[in-house]
Amino acid sequence: MDFRNPNVTYTTQLDMPAAMLWKLLQDFGCWIKWSPLFSKMTLQESRKTQMSDPTYIRDVETIFGHYYREELVLRDSSSFLINYRQIKAERSSPLVDRYETQFQIHVVDATHCSITWKSNIALVHNAPAGALEQVLARQKTFFKKTTSAAVTHLYIQTYSKSALNFLTEKTLEIESALLVGNAAAQYEYDEYELPLPKMCKGLPLKEALAPKKIGMMVQRVLELGYLQAAKFLLEDSEPIKGKFDYEGAARKLASTYGNDREKDLTAALLKNWDTDEEFCQQYLQGVNPLQIEVIRDSQQIPAKMRSLTIKDFGTKTKTVQDLISEKRLFLVDYKDLENFHLHNHLYFYAPIFVMYKELLEDGDTRLNVFAIQVERTPNAPIFTPQSPHKNRYRLAKMFVACADIQVHQFGLHLGISHLGNEPVAVAVNRKLPEGHALRALLLPHFKDTIGINFGARLALVTNPEQAFTNNTFAVGTAQGKQLASIYWQKFDFFGWSFPKELEARGFTRDGKDGLSGYFYRDDGFKLWDAFGNYAQNFVYRHYKTDQDVANDKDLQAFCYDLSAKEFGNYPGFPTQILTKDFLCEVLQIIIWNGSALHSYLNYPQWPYVGLIHNRHNALYKPMPAEDGNDVPDEYIDEALAPTFGALFQLTFCWLLSCLDEDETLIHLKSLKHIYPDIDNKFQLELAEITQQVSKRNERLLAEGKTPYVFLMPENVANSCNI
Numbered sequence: 144m145d146f147r148n149p150n151v152t153y154t155t156q157l158d159m160p161a162a163m164l165w166k167l168l169q170d171f172g173c174w175i176k177w178s179p180l181f182s183k184m185t186l187q188e189s190r191k192t193q194m195s196d197p198t199y200i201r202d203v204e205t206i207f208g209h210y211y212r213e214e215l216v217l218r219d220s221s222s223f224l225i226n227y228r229q230i231k232a233e234r235s236s237p238l239v240d241r242y243e244t245q246f247q248i249h250v251v252d253a254t255h256c257s258i259t260w261k262s263n264i265a266l267v268h269n270a271p272a273g274a275l276e277q278v279l280a281r282q283k284t285f286f287k288k289t290t291s292a293a294v295t296h297l298y299i300q301t302y303s304k305s306a307l308n309f310l311t312e313k314t315l316e317i318e319s320a321l322l323v324g325n326a327a328a329q330y331e332y333d334e335y336e337l338p339l340p341k342m343c344k345g346l347p348l349k350e351a352l353a354p355k356k357i358g359m360m361v362q363r364v365l366e367l368g369y370l371q372a373a374k375f376l377l378e379d380s381e382p383i384k385g386k387f388d389y390e391g392a393a394r395k396l397a398s399t400y401g402n403d404r405e406k407d408l409t410a411a412l413l414k415n416w417d418t419d420e421e422f423c424q425q426y427l428q429g430v431n432p433l434q435i436e437v438i439r440d441s442q443q444i445p446a447k448m449r450s451l452t453i454k455d456f457g458t459k460t461k462t463v464q465d466l467i468s469e470k471r472l473f474l475v476d477y478k479d480l481e482n483f484h485l486h487n488h489l490y491f492y493a494p495i496f497v498m499y500k501e502l503l504e505d506g507d508t509r510l511n512v513f514a515i516q517v518e519r520t521p522n523a524p525i526f527t528p529q530s531p532h533k534n535r536y537r538l539a540k541m542f543v544a545c546a547d548i549q550v551h552q553f554g555l556h557l558g559i560s561h562l563g564n565e566p567v568a569v570a571v572n573r574k575l576p577e578g579h580a581l582r583a584l585l586l587p588h589f590k591d592t593i594g595i596n597f598g599a600r601l602a603l604v605t606n607p608e609q610a611f612t613n614n615t616f617a618v619g620t621a622q623g624k625q626l627a628s629i630y631w632q633k634f635d636f637f638g639w640s641f642p643k644e645l646e647a648r649g650f651t652r653d654g655k656d657g658l659s660g661y662f663y664r665d666d667g668f669k670l671w672d673a674f675g676n677y678a679q680n681f682v683y684r685h686y687k688t689d690q691d692v693a694n695d696k697d698l699q700a701f702c703y704d705l706s707a708k709e710f711g712n713y714p715g716f717p718t719q720i721l722t723k724d725f726l727c728e729v730l731q732i733i734i735w736n737g738s739a740l741h742s743y744l745n746y747p748q749w750p751y752v753g754l755i756h757n758r759h760n761a762l763y764k765p766m767p768a769e770d771g772n773d774v775p776d777e778y779i780d781e782a783l784a785p786t787f788g789a790l791f792q793l794t795f796c797w798l799l800s801c802l803d804e805d806e807t808l809i810h811l812k813s814l815k816h817i818y819p820d821i822d823n824k825f826q827l828e829l830a831e832i833t834q835q836v837s838k839r840n841e842r843l844l845a846e847g848k849t850p851y852v853f854l855m856p857e858n859v860a861n862s863c864n865i
């Protein structure tokens with residue numbers, strides 16, 4: 144049959160190597176293994192003569208009740224081509240007289256291919272008018288769906304298998320580490336080759352992750368795997384055309400498996416992720432609320448930005464100096480990335496991003512984009528919302544979001560929060576004995592921290608080149624570790640307390656910084672105060688006088704252990720605590736760091752990192768040099784994560800944002816055996832916070848804004864444990 148004039152064709156591009164697809168499709172009689180279009184498929188092999196090659200014939204029954212007998216005419220592995228044709232059989236479609244089909248896979252490059260399907264279909268002479276169109280449309284759908292099914296199967300096979308293998312491997316490593324030698328591990332300190340927090344040597348028996356925890360992690364990975372598999376069956380969509388359906392995946396995942404918080408926030412983000420206002424607001428209530436600072440001096444911003452102006456209500460011009468004196472200019476500076484090198488054809492920069500507080504006519508205010516400088520060269524272009532080239536402006540925002548992920552994930556989430564809590568966990572276990580009230584108070588804030596960090600070390604730190612983050616995060620794992628070290632070298636126990644860290648960036652609890660909508664700050668102070676009251680109630684009940692505190696040998700041993708260079712070496716931690724008030728202050732910080740610090744950095748990963756348009760683990764194209772023209776839409780598409788990178792980002796943040804709802808502050812009963820009334824008082828205060836924040840969130844919803852939920856007590860995990 145002649146394929147130069149087929150009466151139906153279908154071509155699509157795919158984000159996978161040609162050989163990978165060929166390996167699946169060449170097996171003519173086995174398509175039923177991966178395509179849900181078939182309800183039956185049997186293969187026969189026959190030879191016309193003893194000398195001839197075997198002929199393959201398959202009998203096929205589709206889920207639509209159609210029956211075909213098809214013969215393989217040609218299979219050419221060198222050009223990835225197959226021809227097959229229908230053979231008359233008893234139960235064949237009464238309309239179709241004969242057909243022949245060909246598909247061929249073409250190499251685009253090492254990781255992309257295209258497939259072209261063609262058929263020539265002839266109907267029986269008495270077929271009714273219009274029948275051919277119907278049959279051709281059906282055939283085209285068959286091509287599309289078969290391609291989709293093949294692609295889905297291959298993704299599941301490679302991606303889900305490797306994700307599950309990874310989890311299984313890590314679980315086994317943890318288990319075997321426990322069995323061979325670490326059962327004897329006794330909470331000793333160990334150190335990294337870089338300046339990082341001290342770690343726990345080995346994995347003490349009590350720190351092994353519970354089956355429930357492992358089960359929750361596996362569940363999150365499988366949820367994504369199931370959706371990928373179901374995608375083809377549930378949606379009559381085009382197959383994946385070299386690009387992942389970022390929005391569809393986030394929507395489907397949240398709506399199918401998410402809790403109410405995940406569903407609502409995903410829906411809100413999908414509506415407005417691409418606006419400048421949302422881009423800025425995420426610095427106040429997104430995954431990294433620690434990057435924004437008040438600009439006090441025009442020297443803090445690049446020279447080329449200093450002459451820019453904005454117009455209040457579109458009329459009154461405001462200069463940089465005006466905005467600074469009105470406390471309306473804010474900086475996000477990724478200078479920590481400046482000396483890092485590019486890696487694995489992934490792109491990132493060390494951008495400088497300036498926002499301003501926009502006054503709205505109804506009296507409300509919001510943050511908006513003032514200017515972005517992506518590169519750190521003297522003549523680097525400045526991008527503003529007025530930039531004539533919209534795609535270049537969008538790329539500039541994307542590089543800001545990409546830089547933010549690097550510092551958030553490696554510097555803050557891993558460095559300060561996960562690794563930073565570990566020496567405290569070790570010291571509590573080493574120096575506060577069973578039965579000590581301080582141990583009862585503190586231990587719940589370190590549940591699973593050592594176990595999770597042990598897993599993270601195996602996955603990330605031990606062999607950076609082979610770590611799964613190496614090809615998916617722009618800076619790569621080794622530089623990520625360096626970034627954690629840079630952040631740790633800035634860390635100080637008191638300097639990094641919740642209010643001091645805010646103060647260092649120019650924000651105060653009295654709101655004199657003038658910034659509204661900084662919900663991390665507002666809700667944070669509520670929780671911070673509750674922790675302070677809780678610590679005070681405990682300390683003032685347990686110790687009658689300052690002398691009692693000074694005489695508590697276990698407490699003093701704990702301080703010495705955590706602060707001494709040869710042990711915990713914890714920056715700024717006091718070597719002794721001699722008064723009740725000082726102990727309250729220290730406990731307030733330890734409890735905040737063990738719980739809230741990790742929660743507000745970790746759980747907003749869903750939805751904010753889950754939508755690949757919104758935050759980028761890596762970008763796959765550089766910022767193109769200025770040539771007087773905008774870049775085409777395709778360039779933006781190519782800069783975004785390809786399927787495997789997108790699936791990794793989605794899996795990683797879906798997995799990590801899984802909150803164990805039984806282990807949040809509202810279930811905390813640390814003092815139940817000694818001072819249950821103090822626990823109760825704390826719970827009453829938390830309930831009051833919940834009420835206040837819920838009311839505020841209802842108001843935000845009524846105004847069409849996104850609520851902030853990540854410091855609500857029910858969403859704050861007691862410890863850094865995922």
Ligand SMILES: [Fe+2]
Pocket residue numbers: 556561741745799864865
């Ligand atoms: Fe985490």
